[in-house]
Amino acid sequence: MLDLKISEMIAMQRDLQEKNQGKWAPLSPKEGRSYLLWMLEEMGEAIAIIKKRGEGAIMDEPGVREAFVEELVDVMMYYIDLLACFEIDAxxxxxxxxxxxxxxxxxxxxxxxxxxxxxx
Structure with missing residues (x-):
């Protein structure tokens, strides 16, 4: 069973950031506010799935569940980026x-x- 550690997720996000250097906002305290807002936007997308499809669909419909989990992953990715912005390590x-x-x-x-x- 795959079970990522915080340190692994931080490293993966740094790799993704490096790949998109110049296209994405850098992981810096100055950009921390933006990363927090982007994270909240992704939370809103997860909330929209709950509101529009309901808890039952998340539990019983594979496509809805996959979309919901993907939004939660987006939230976590921005959360990990936010940690990196403020140099909070694992x-x-x-x-x-x-x-x-x-x-x-x-x-x-x-x-x-x-x-x-x-x-x-």
Whole structure:
């Protein structure tokens, strides 16, 4: 089973960027905003499939599923480009992910939301 690592995806996106050098915006902090917006555009395309075809079609119709997964891949590719724009490597990302995961595992969401709604 194929299971890409973050570091592999970063390297693949750098290869794709190098192949399209001069045609695509460079992976730099200055262009980070553009990559974020392009990623959101791709999210919108995934949302459109859900809205127009529904969850059932994504699960039951191979063509719809393929289109949906392709849009999610586009989102991930722009996400990886965004990491590269700000020189966030696999190690830094993995550390931050594990830290946030641990924090979320210790949270009591029900109490937090109850308190949040009480204070309004």
């Amino acid at each position: 190690h830094e990302f993995s550390q931050a992910f594990m830290k946030k995961y641990s924090k979320n595992m210790a949270r009591d969401y029900a109490s937090e939301y109850k308190e949040y709604l009480q204070s309004k």
